[in-house]
Amino acid sequence: MEMSELRALLTPAGLELLDGTGEVGSTAEAAAAVSRLRAAGHSPDLVSAVVGQAHLRAKAAAKFGPFAARMLFTRAGLEQATRLGVAARHAQRLRSAGMTAVADLGCGIGGDALAFAGAGLDVLAVDADEVTAAIAAYNLAPFGDSVTVRHDTAEDALGEPRPGRAVWMDPARRTSGHSETRRVAADDYSPSLDWAFGVAARQPTGIKLGPAHDRDALPDDAETQWISADGSVVELVVWTRELARDGVRRSALLIRGDRSHELTAAADAEDAPVRDLGAxxxxxxxxxxxxxxxxxxxxxxxxxxxxxxxxxxxxxxxxxxxxxxxxxxxxxxxxxxxxxxxxxxxxxxxxxxxxxxxxxxxxxxxxxxxxxxxxxxxxxxxxxxxxxxxxxxxxxxxxxx
CATH class of the missing domain: 3.30.2130 (VC0802-like)
Known part of the structure; x- marks a missing residue:
């Protein structure tokens, strides 16, 4: 989404038009909606924004359920966003560790920040992309003063450590135009992984990475947790300091609907012996x-x-x-x-x-x-x-x- 489209959308008339457009789930439905809205005299920027958002809302229901119907998205932000059920478990871990606030650095469209705020944490949500930060501000507006959204870099926004405040990071490179997100080499993330791991060594931190991330490049003293949702491995989280559990260095968390199962260990498990195929x-x-x-x-x-x-x-x-x-x-x-x-x-x-x-x-x-x-x-x-x-x-x- 371009800023001109977002400005056209973020007006009472634009948002009312979006809410009245309904679900746009297919290319044919998108084409029909564009024709209908243009015939009604709406501007090209507004029509593009409304139809694009209606389509993204339909796709977002898989991650955000009924909340998707009042949210805004970029395509890249939706692809990268944490599923709400997974984000809720991240928030629960922060609360269980005694955290009262979190700096969400690289917040995207605000998926994790929604769960953090919903769990009662004070949230500083930061994104280096202006359009993405504006969309996060819209999505997080219902939480009022408990959430501050800032268009800034992670490095400039973090500041000094504060008692009771955790750090959450989702380092990635977002391509221009907000059309896609791709995971990149360890030295080409934003913020860089060297900086992120340096912060994590000093402050209680959760770092979300792709599940196939090089294990040899992970901190030795952190808890590493691989998470699958409904059968698909969706992310790896590196937890440090107060957010890492005593005696746990490896974790597999399986989420199925509203249930979860977890397997933890102090290290990689030794493989079982080979045996002939049984029943x-x-x-x-x-x-x-x-x-x-x-x-x-x-x-x-x-x-x-x-x-x-x-x-x-x-x-x-x-x-x-x-x-x-x-x-x-x-x-x-x-x-x-x-x-x-x-x-x-x-x-x-x-x-x-x-x-x-x-x-x-x-x-x-x-x-x-x-x-x-x-x-x-x-x-x-x-x-x-x-x-x-x-x-x-x-x-x-x-x-x-």
Whole structure:
């Protein structure tokens, strides 16, 4: 969004027009809305802003639920924003650590700041981009004097440490035009990671990073927490000083709807021994894999590694865990379409989920080689075990709550 569009939108008439436009979920709906609003005599800048925001609000419902209907966004800001359910848990950690205020440096459109303010913290929200800071100010306006929004750099806005105040950072590079956000090399973040980690060494800090961030580049004395939401690993948070829990250096936090499950450890877990494929196959959640806590999960299930290089576990028991997706093994086949098709036909399988690990296969292309007829469903797991490629036909087992 350009500043001219934002100025056109941030008027009583502009906001009323946005609220009356309704949901714009598709390209066809966007085109129809543009034609309708232009025919009504509205300016190009206002029409562009209104239709763009109506479309972003529709997309934002997945992260912000009903709150999205009164918020403003940039595309980059929405892509980077923390889901509200995840942000609420960040806020809870700050409150549990005795914090009363937080400096949110690189606040974006204000996703985390919304949760911080909602938890009763005084918030200083800072963003170096003028349009993004203005949108954050709009989104955070309902909290009144408890939130201050500033257009500034993180380095200039932070100031001296204050008792009871935490720091929250989401370092990233935002491209011009507010059209996309990409994660970049460690020395090319804004603010730089060297500066961010320096602040974190002196003040209680949470730093949000991409879940694939280089583990060797993380501070040794921090708590590192990988978070997955509804099955997708969404972020890595580095917690320091009062915000890091005693004895915890690795954490995998799984959020499913309004429930959460967490696995913590003082260090990376030692892998479990390799064992032959049993009656069940278990796929650890991505956060467990990133946190390198697979061994702890394996021991909790009395399971072993299927292969030392593959993040699958196996056992003979039907025990389930919130930290894995479990599958009951039906059959183990060589990875060739003739044998697999014969098994699919014999079992009347017409709906098939395909998963793969350790094999160079495109699941979509592989599916086109299969014949699916019948009312039954199953999962086909393509995997390397030792030096052999295998196809495991299996059924999902309901996860533990």
């Amino acid at each position: 069940f196959l278990h796929e650890p959640d991505g956060a467990v894999i990133r946190a390198r806590l697979i061994g702890d999960v394996a021991r909790s299930l009395d399971a072993g590694m299927l292969d030392p290089r593959i993040a699958y576990l196996t056992s003979d028991t039907a025990l389930t865990s919130p930290f894995v997706q479990s599958f009951r093994v039906r059959d183990v086949l060589p990875m060739n379409t003739k044998g697999i098709n014969a098994a699919l036909k014999a079992n009347g399988i017409g709906r098939l989920e395909i998963k793969k690990r350790g094999v160079d296969v495109d699941p979509a292309a592989f599916r086109r080689t299969l014949t699916l007829k019948g009312d039954a469903e199953a999962t086909l797991i393509l995997v390397r075990i030792g030096d052999r490629r295998r196809a495991i036909l299996a059924d999902r087992v309901s996860a533990a709550d």
